[in-house]
Amino acid sequence: MKVIIDGITIDVEPGTSILNAARMIGGEIVPPAMCYYSKLEGSGGKCRTCLVKVSKGSEKDPRPMPKLVASCRTTVMDGMEVQNITSPEVKEARKGVVEMLLINHPLDCPVCDQAGECHLQDLSYEHGSEATRYEFERRTFDRIDIGDKIQLHMTRCILCYRCVYVADQLTEKREHGILGRGDASEISTYIEKAIDNDFSGNVIDVCPVGALTDKTFRFKQRVWFSKPVDAHRDCPTCTGKVALWYKGEDVIRVTGRKDVYGEVEDFICNTCRFEKKNTSDWVIEGPRQISNRSVISSNHYEQLAPPPVVRKNLALQAANKEEFERATKH
Incomplete structure (x- = not known):
């Protein structure tokens, strides 16, 4: 099917959404999305x-959508x-939507761990x-620990439902969801039951704001002072493809790799996320490529030498590869 978005024509498969058609074109014409997650x-x-705005419905029915x-x-x-x-x-309308999302959102960006990676900030x-x-007075909630690794700060939540879909589709049982209705709606666990399954940490990666955060990383480092590195390991539970975030020579957190739209490429297990924080646990691939529109790129870390422990690991991998190639030749 042929569709024209902001004057740019593209051919797409039937059933493609307008958003994904715009993503196929890329650039500034891609609408922002806080709740949609392609996976x-x-x-x-x-x-x-x-x-x-749909100014023309189709060739058969050219009337605009009302x-x-x-x-x-x-x-x-x-x-x-x-x-x-162009509209x-x-x-x-988008300005009004943003104003509504910010009505109850707290002004705690200076102390929020999501700063630098927050899609609501960008929006x-x-x-x-x-x-x-x-x-008027903003609505507030008490912070809740949902498990020993995840903290829920519902005051920041925009009810995008991403974490609920992750729990529904990646795990066999779900202990949390939306409680209440209207302005009383909130993400919570039933009787504050802990979220405990192998893929529970992915609710942190999909949250577009700072409502669900990693307790093992909280207040340790601003992301733009960290150096993210692509790495992988042979994991029996997930793909093992992650991003390691370094502070000096220490791995301070492990996350899934995200694409240009902030969506995780492969969901990772809790073992990779929370328990494997030594460089020796991983095969280092190299620095992550960060968009120059992100504050994380202000460090220009990809132009700097990686941490010494990473350089040592990369050198060992290169030496082992050369030794293997020499052995296989003979």
């Missing part, structure tokens, strides 16, 4: 940040024309308003 079935349609639509939930039609950054109506900077009209 989680059923995600999307919650945050409304990806609203776009309202703005969520691009993550709307499939393309042949001949459809879509406006994103003043979309920009104004508010690119699409938000400079001032707020909200004068």
Whole structure:
């Protein structure tokens, strides 16, 4: 099917959403998405940040859609024309959505561990308003430890449901979900039961804000002072492909590798995430490539020498490879 987004024409398969069609083009015309996650079935349609204007429905029915639509939930039609950054109506609506998301969100970015990786920060900077009209007291929740490795700070949550989909689709049992309705809705465990399964740590990776954080990493380092390195290991539970975050020669956290849209490429197990924090546990592949739009790239770490322990590991791997090649020749 042929679809035109902000004047750019692209051919896509039937059933493709407008958001994924825009991602195939790439660049600034890709709508922001806080709740959609391509690897989680059923995600999307919650945050409304990806609203776009369909100015032409299709070749058969060229009438425009009467309202703005969520691009993550709307499939393309042949001949459809879509406006994103070229529509003043979309920009104004998106500004209102951001204002709504920030109504109850706390202003604790200076102490939040998600700073530097927070999609809500990026969204508010690119699409938000400079001032707020909200004068009422914000809703607050007590912090909850859901297990010995994960802390839930519900005050920061925007109810994107990503963590719920992860628990539903990666584990055999789910202990947490949405409790309450309306402005009383919250992510919580039933009677504060601990989340305890091999893939529970992935709720941290998919959370777009600082609502679910790694207790083993909290307040240890700002991400833009860390040096992320790609590594892998032979893991019987998951793919073992991770990103190691270094502070000097110490691995201070392990996360899944994320693509340009902040989505995890492969979900990893808790053993890799929480228990393997020695360089000797991993095969180092090299520094991660970070977008120059990210504050993490301000370190220009990819132009610097990796930590000594990483250099030593890479040298050993190279020596072993040469020795193996010489042995196989003879």
